[in-house]
Amino acid sequence: MTTKRVKAAEALVDILEREGVSAIFGIPGGPLLPLYDQLADHPKIRLLLVKHEQAAAYAAFAYARLTGKLGVCLATLGPGATNLLAGLPVALVASVPILALTGQVQTTAYARSAHQESTGWFRTPNQEAMYAGTCKHTATCNEAARFPDFVRHSIRIALSGRPGPAHLIIPANLLHQTIDYTPLNPSEYRLLESNICDDLAMQAIAQRLAQARYPLILAGERALLPDATYEIQTLAERFSIPVATDLACKSAVDEWSPMFIGCIGVLGHKAAEKYLKEKSDLVLAVGQTFNEISTLSWDPSLATGRQLIQLDTDPEEIGKVYPVAVASVGHLPTMLTHLSEKLNALGVSKQGERE
Numbered sequence: 201m202t203t204k205r206v207k208a209a210e211a212l213v214d215i216l217e218r219e220g221v222s223a224i225f226g227i228p229g230g231p232l233l234p235l236y237d238q239l240a241d242h243p244k245i246r247l248l249l250v251k252h253e254q255a256a257a258y259a260a261f262a263y264a265r266l267t268g269k270l271g272v273c274l275a276t277l278g279p280g281a282t283n284l285l286a287g288l289p290v291a292l293v294a295s296v297p298i299l300a301l302t303g304q305v306q307t308t309a310y311a312r313s314a315h316q317e318s319t320g321w322f323r324t325p326n327q328e329a330m331y332a333g334t335c336k337h338t339a340t341c342n343e344a345a346r347f348p349d350f351v352r353h354s355i356r357i358a359l360s361g362r363p364g365p366a367h368l369i370i371p372a373n374l375l376h377q378t379i380d381y382t383p384l385n386p387s388e389y390r391l392l393e394s395n396i397c398d399d400l401a402m403q404a405i406a407q408r409l410a411q412a413r414y415p416l417i418l419a420g421e422r423a424l425l426p427d428a429t430y431e432i433q434t435l436a437e438r439f440s441i442p443v444a445t446d447l448a449c450k451s452a453v454d455e456w457s458p459m460f461i462g463c464i465g466v467l468g469h470k471a472a473e474k475y476l477k478e479k480s481d482l483v484l485a486v487g488q489t490f491n492e493i494s495t496l497s498w499d500p501s502l503a504t505g506r507q508l509i510q511l512d513t514d515p516e517e518i519g520k521v522y523p524v525a526v527a528s529v530g531h532l533p534t535m536l537t538h539l540s541e542k543l544n545a546l547g548v549s550k551q552g553e554r555e
Contacts, residue, residue, distance in 0.1 A: 203382045208347045209234040209375040213242050215351050219386055220269050225250055225259040229276020231303025234375035253280050257287025257300065264296045268426050270359060271296065277303040278316030281327050281369075288334045288365045294448070295422045295487075295513065297363035299354055300335070302327065306373035307342050331367040340369040344377040356390040362422075362514030393531040397538055401528035405484070405509050406542030408526060412482035412507070415441050416475060418464070420488030421448035422513060423532055429453060431536035432486060436460075438540060439548055441484070444472040446494035449487070465494035482507045487532055490521035511535050 206214075212235060216224070223246045228236055239247045250256045253275040260271030271291075275284035281302040291298045304327065305317045318327040319340075331338040337357040341350040350368060358366035386392065409415055419432055429452040436443045436459040443453050444464050453460050462469025464476060473496075476483065483506055488494070495502055503522035510518050510527040518527040528535060 203380050205378055206381045207234065207238065207375065208344050208377050208379050209238040211348045211379065211381040212351055212375070213238050213245065214381075214383055215348065215355070216270075216272060217242065217244055218383070219355060221245055221272055222267075222269070223248055223263055224272045224274060225256040225263070226274025226301075227251075227253055227256065227276070227280060229280050229303050231277055231305075231370060231372035232274055232301065232375065235274070235301075253283035254287040257284050257291070257298070260298050260300075261287070261291050261294075261296050264291075264298060265294075265424065266426070270355060271298040273298065273300050275300075275302045277305065277318055277327070277372075278325075281318060282325070282330070285330055285334060288331075288367075291365045292334055292336070294424075295363045296365075297358040298365040299351075299358055300331070300365055300367045302367065302369055304340065304369045304371045307371045308373065327369055334365070335367045336364040338367040338369070340371070341374065342371060344374050344379050347374060347379060348381055352384070352389045355386075359393065360390060362512075362516075394534050396530035397534045398528045398530060399538065401526065402535060402538040402542050404526050405511075405528065406539055406546055406548075408482060408507060408509065409439075409441075409484065409539075409543060410546045410548045414475075414479045415482040415484060416480040417441050417443045418476070418483050418485045418488050419443060419445045419449045419452045420486065420490075420494070421446065422489070423487030424449050424452055425532065427533035428487070428536065431533050431540070433457060433459075435536055435540050435543075439543055442475060444469075444476060446488065446491075448494075465496055468494075477501055480506050482509065485510045485512075486536070487512060489517060495521065 225248050239245055256273040260273040264271030275281050310319050311322055318325040328338050341347050354366040354368045417436055433453045442461045443459050444461050445452050446465055447463050450463055461475055462472035464472045498521060507525040508522050510524050512529055515529045
């Protein structure tokens with residue numbers, strides 16, 4: 201693609217459009233006004249005004265959870281950025297990809313006690329330090345020529361591996377500057393999630409599922425994505441595999457489905473706990489963190505006498521609480537699709553035929 205001269209704000213909007221973003225949530229503020237002006241000329245992205253910056257973060261969370269796309273939220277500097285911060289920890293815990301954009305004083309005003317300066321200089325609040333504990337990544341772009349690289353880097357971190365929030369600080373004198381911009385499609389600067397799947401691991405997992413008499417799918421909160429939940433229900437009903445979820449993933453499958461046996465853990469269903477502990481010989485954990493609530497304070501009997509298989513987006517979750525027989529890390533919907541194909545190829549019994 202050819203390089204062109206555009207405003208930094210226009211480059212930002214183009215990157216978001218190429219990522220499939222269709223809505224942005226926030227409150228206007230001085231440093232980000234050039235972005236708001238640019239969005240007026242791009243009807244593909246709706247700008248939704250909220251009444252509090254924290255609500256913008258929660259709205260971006262809901263958007264990303266429901267659509268499977270990158271959620272984007274905006275806030276100005278000072279109190280705006282501080283308010284936005286409070287809505288991001290839930291995205292970090294739930295592995296939901298969000299790009300949080302906040303303003304900053306212009307670079308020529310750093311360390312001069314500018315109004316609402318939050319650079320960390322001379323006893324001003326340090327915006328990067330505040331966000332470091334609640335985001336996968338936080339950075340300030342002080343050079344307009346590097347701005348597209350900073351935006352793409354933040355998006356790559358938000359969407360790669362275990363998804364989560366990434367934060368980028370934009371000084372007030374940056375967005376209206378004209379820069380050299382080379383448009384790139386997402387596949388040119390990050391690995392698309394749908395390409396992440398270990399075929400050999402899927403074959404090994406399919407063989408173990410085919411041999412199991414009483415398998416169970418145990419879905420966790422990180423499986424609560426549109427494509428993943430569809431594949432979980434399809435896998436369950438096609439091969440007659442019961443499904444249990446933790447409370448955070450309660451809506452992952454149709455609760456009227458004959459394959460759904462309830463939630464596990466505190467305030468869960470006895471039927472699900474009984475099947476898991478007393479009958480299952482293999483548990484396929486999908487996006488499951490095995491936290492305190494879902495495991496009844498890490499009850500060791502949940503992993504006794506059965507094989508545990510884990511599918512996750514984060515390698516650090518594999519075997520974290522219970523030992524695993526086989527595991528695979530990648531894009532959950534893609535892995536589940538491949539697993540169904542492998543089971544079909546092995547001639548596994550269809551619904552109603554499994555004992």
